Amino acid sequence: MEVLTANSLVAHNEQELLKVLNFTDERLGSRLMTMGVLPGSFLTIERIAPLKGGYCLKINDKKIAIRYTEAASIIVE
């Protein structure tokens, strides 16, 4: 299992409002950025599926769903 830093998205809970700082994986980050998840933007964790399932995020009033690995690559504060 990968070592998670306290500021990874997966260390947070549902309904938290978070500011995106950076990505740990450039490829995943590049993909997320094209969908509007940018460093400096704010997002809310709408829903976390159990057993390391997906994350449902709300950003700019729109919802996107990502996998656990993708969520783990987002660094937030």
Added chain:
Amino acid sequence: MTRSKDVIVALVGNPNSGKSSVFNLLTGLRQKVGNFPGVTVDKKLGKALISPEYGTTIIDFPGIYSLFPNSQDEKIVVSTFLNEKDENYPDLVVYVADVTNLERHLLLLTQIRDLGLPLILALNMKDLAEKEGIVYQPELLADLLKVPVVPVSSRSGENFDVLTQTIKGKIQNLHNVSQETPFYKLSPQEKNAAQNIAGALETQNFYRAKLIGHHHGWLPFLSEEEKTSVASICKEAGFEDLQFQIKETMNRYDNFVPIVRKVLQKTIRKNASWTDRLDHIVMNRFWGPVIFIAIMILVFQAIYSWSGYPMDWIESLFMWLGENVKSTLPDNWFTGLLTDGIIAGLGGILVFVPQIAILFFLIALLEEVGYMARAVFIFDNLMQKFGLNGRSIVALISGGACAIPAIMSTRTISNWKERLITILVTPFISCSARIPVYTVLIGFVVPSITVWGIFNLQGLAFMGLYLLGIIAALGTALIFKYLLKSEETSFLTIELPDYRMPVFKNIFLSVYEKVKTFALEAGKIILVISIILWFLASFGPEKAMTNAELEATELSQSQNLNGDEAANLLAAKKIEASYAGHIGKAIEPVIEPLGYDWKIGIALLTSFAAREVFIGTMATIYSIGSESDELKIRDKMAQERNPLTGEKVYSLASALSLLIFYVFAMQCMSTLAVVKRETNSWKWPIIQFIFMSGLAYIGGLIAFQLFK
């Protein structure tokens, strides 16, 4: 102005921008589906009536988020737009953006603008923006982006006359395009690399050169030398692929976010929206899967109950047609080819149309209202463990009705490996064609008694066969997950659109297009194989056939058979003497360890046309006139004994073996034809045929040897 070639207009936009609705409104029924050269990504194109002076072809490109692609369908857009010599290279791009979410949709727009392509921005969802109280100034936006802007509504068709006029105006002025300053200013490092690439490839546009620097590794139109020279230029210039992608994306956002702020004001929603309230239940960890299963049971039920009547009509229509032709035309080989080969083959194709149409109607409906993305999210985690994708769940469940539409529905899976595995394992799910075979054989295996108070043992056995299919599907998926290598990164990253009322025009066009594709593409192959099977079953070595006829006549006379009985006996003797009969006997040593005789061999062979043909073949071999009489066939089969050992042919062991064989075996040429079409090669249907038949053989062998 007259042109020898059609003007090509590309429709581009993010997924969920309403691009397909725009396409449907511009082209109506004048659309068709092709393939992009060399790949299996569907190319939807249609003729639009823009002007009487020249033809206009509109291509609906797959929805993408940026010119930094990940999946196969995203790459096709980039490789088309970077290659001026591509047959699909557009003369004009109509970019469709969702005005209610303008910020995210502008990234790709500015990238395309920097490629120097003539561009029109269609601001879609005008109606929704008005409802949500979004105030915006299209003229100011056009001014700041330096792109003509037309607000439209693809749901109501509002302002499409303006859009058509704008397209027309742009096409008439294609030759005097003024090049705007690029939206994104290349950094010195990027510029250095782009300049050298542009020089090496003789292209004018630096941004195109920069993108070739990013993507030269996979761009199909570059020659090996060009790839090497671009690679060395990039290396010398210190060109960092991913870092430069991220930098460019950030820079573009920094440039257009202020523009969006200037031209558009959103009122902040006070109440939780409809979507939020629905999602609270639909995506709940307990209710989510429950609702999904309930919806799937409904879909399943609809396919079974609604398709029954039209399928009966089609069957009786073709039966009536065949009989009429048979009685009108002289009894010769040509009539046989026409009735038993061509008409029966056409019937075999068209009988699937109701199921396909209903399934695709329901799937398109679920997609259109926004539910499908939720189902994908709910099941993605579980499916991933088997090398599949969240979207595979739709295909696997549809496979319970028929594998053909199920395989066609996998096109929504963008990761090629995940899509391929889904296609390969879906036929393991017991489809409706296996039901008649199960019904006839199950009686030989388990008695019809009630156990534990409420369960019928045969019903439980039925369920067991379905479970066996599901286990086989997931198990093989797991094996393929480790066998297949894929460079392509697997993402979920899926947008969950707001729930909305469906546009039925889009649904009907989607159903129409899929049914047409099935009937034409798969139909061709099914027809050819039907004709081959007809030939094998009706012809044989001349001597053997004459002998069979003589024998049948003698037997009928000595046993005083009436006309029908004599005809049935003749048919039975003839099929024994035919090439199919010879093949049945030739494969008897191979299938003997499974407990089958040559008669079952023939049925296995003809079942390849479609599984339910097993019953019809059995009827012919046992010379029973009506094949609908399942009980009569079962009685005959129950009496059948092996001439050498005197043992029953249909014992518990052989019937169980045959059941297991039918669960696993790939005995459906229609499915193989569709797999060939969807994977664009014979390789995968052949591999699928081999592993499914192999598993069927081993499964049957183990069952027979254990229970005999």
